[in-house]
Amino acid sequence: MHWYDKIFELIDxxxxxxxxxxxxxxxxxxxxxxxxxxxxxxxIRRAATDSQTMEDVEALSAIYVRRLLFIARTAGVxxxxxxxxxxxxxxxxxxxxxxxxxxxxxxxxxxxxxxxLLTLRTARMIEAGEGQGTALLRxxxxxxxxxxxxxxxxxxxxxxxxxxxxxxxxxxx
Numbered sequence: 694m695h696w697y698d699k700i701f702e703l704i705d706x707x708x709x710x711x712x713x714x715x716x717x718x719x720x721x722x723x724x725x726x727x728x729x730x731x732x733x734x735x736x737i738r739r740a741a742t743d744s745q746t747m748e749d750v751e752a753l754s755a756i757y758v759r760r761l762l763f764i765a766r767t768a769g770v771x772x773x774x775x776x777x778x779x780x781x782x783x784x785x786x787x788x789x790x791x792x793x794x795x796x797x798x799x800x801x802x803x804x805x806x807x808x809x810l811l812t813l814r815t816a817r818m819i820e821a822g823e824g825q826g827t828a829l830l831r832x833x834x835x836x837x838x839x840x841x842x843x844x845x846x847x848x849x850x851x852x853x854x855x856x857x858x859x860x861x862x863x864x865x866x
Contacts, residue, residue: 707862708794709854718801721805722847729833730815731753731757732753732757734837736753737830737834741830747830751826758824761813761816762816783803784799803847808843815833819832
């Protein structure tokens, strides 16, 4: 056995047993949970007591909502087609062929697409009249809580499935 075989035995490059995958998963969900419709969460908390921060939150959310809805209205059909193609390909590779990398990506992309749809819904609500004052802060807080709940379930499901995969590989591998 050569030295590089020992290194690759020590550093497992499979997805669910790889430290980098779990770091990436945690960074993804912490970033998605912190930036709510383009506004950092600490600004949302300060906006309730500081009028200048409230103006900044209103401006940032208005910019992000306009940008997001512009993209959805101009390229939405193509984005839905691409996301559908990506998700169906990942489901096929993950479920039918049992490719672990596809399973790991599906654990990221599927809940991420749910968050994307929730973000579009929230952006439409903000555009429809909840774009200022306490109504905006309430909507942003509700969106953040929803994203965090989705993230908790996604991380839990990914951890359970990852442990199952690692045990399965350990028994049959």
